[in-house]
Amino acid sequence: MKKKILAVLVILAVAAGGAFAQTDFDQDGFETMPKNTIVLDIGPTLFGVSWAYLGTVATASEGADTDDISYSGFGISAQYERQLLERLSVAGKIGYLGVGIGVSAGEEDTSINIDTNIASFTVEAHVRYYPFGGTFFLDGMLGYANMTLTSSGTISGKNENDETERFSASYTISRNYFNYGAKLGWRINFGRQGGFTFEPSLGWYGNVGLGDTFGKSLKKSLIKAAGEDIDFGDTFEDFDTMLEILENFIFIGGPRLTLAFGWRF
Numbered sequence: 001m002k003k004k005i006l007a008v009l010v011i012l013a014v015a016a017g018g019a020f021a022q023t024d025f026d027q028d029g030f031e032t033m034p035k036n037t038i039v040l041d042i043g044p045t046l047f048g049v050s051w052a053y054l055g056t057v058a059t060a061s062e063g064a065d066t067d068d069i070s071y072s073g074f075g076i077s078a079q080y081e082r083q084l085l086e087r088l089s090v091a092g093k094i095g096y097l098g099v100g101i102g103v104s105a106g107e108e109d110t111s112i113n114i115d116t117n118i119a120s121f122t123v124e125a126h127v128r129y130y131p132f133g134g135t136f137f138l139d140g141m142l143g144y145a146n147m148t149l150t151s152s153g154t155i156s157g158k159n160e161n162d163e164t165e166r167f168s169a170s171y172t173i174s175r176n177y178f179n180y181g182a183k184l185g186w187r188i189n190f191g192r193q194g195g196f197t198f199e200p201s202l203g204w205y206g207n208v209g210l211g212d213t214f215g216k217s218l219k220k221s222l223i224k225a226a227g228e229d230i231d232f233g234d235t236f237e238d239f240d241t242m243l244e245i246l247e248n249f250i251f252i253g254g255p256r257l258t259l260a261f262g263w264r265f
Contacts, residue, residue, distance in 0.1 A: 200258060
């Protein structure tokens with residue numbers, strides 16, 4: 001159901017862009033055009049909600065107890081745009097996206113609780129070109145991003161003396177990125193220039209990771225904590241492969257759907 005709702009939103013966004021194309025062009029030109037636009041993008045919000053919903057559905061479909069595994073997600077972005085010329089504007093955007101997985105399970109003498117969260121924070125600079133002087137735009141972006149992985153947990157169990165012992169551990173690793181991208185979309189006013197604005201757009205972002213990968217950072221942390229070099233085999237190569245997918249297609253780069261609402265003045 002969530003996938004169908006998201007698909008309908010995308011179709012409506014594109015259809016609305018075509019239906020309202022160029023309606024905000026004023027015959028007096030740039031002098032009377034509203035110069036400022038502030039919008040909130042709910043695209044990350046929809047992803048966060050979908051993550052939580054689909055994770056719960058997947059857990060139930062595998063026959064696992066949904067009380068033992070929980071999912072959470074939330075995201076939001078805000079953008080300010082300033083019109084410099086009739087066909088040219090600049091914009092600044094900040095965004096947040098975070099998801100989490102919690103595992104809680106126990107038997108007669110043993111229990112385990114682990115919480116893992118992945119979050120990204122982005123700061124973007126945009127240049128927009130409106131080729132027809134109306135609602136349709138082409139957008140180029142350069143920016144900075146950070147992605148952080150945090151995990152913590154406890155394990156409790158009985159020792160040989162029938163005494164309960166508890167072990168806990170936590171770690172946080174992060175990585176910085178230079179990101180870039182392009183998109184196309186529509187800045188749609190309803191009925192007149194200015195006022196309530198709807199902004200749908202589609203695009204693609206790329207990134208260049210800075211510093212060690214998540215796998216290398218975690219490996220260094222564990223070796224430092226143990227005080228000796230440990231042979232982990234291919235464990236961290238597989239870990240990096242999974243995190244690269246999240247980096248390149250969800251949190252930092254990959255396809256971008258914007259569904260933004262705000263005010264133009």
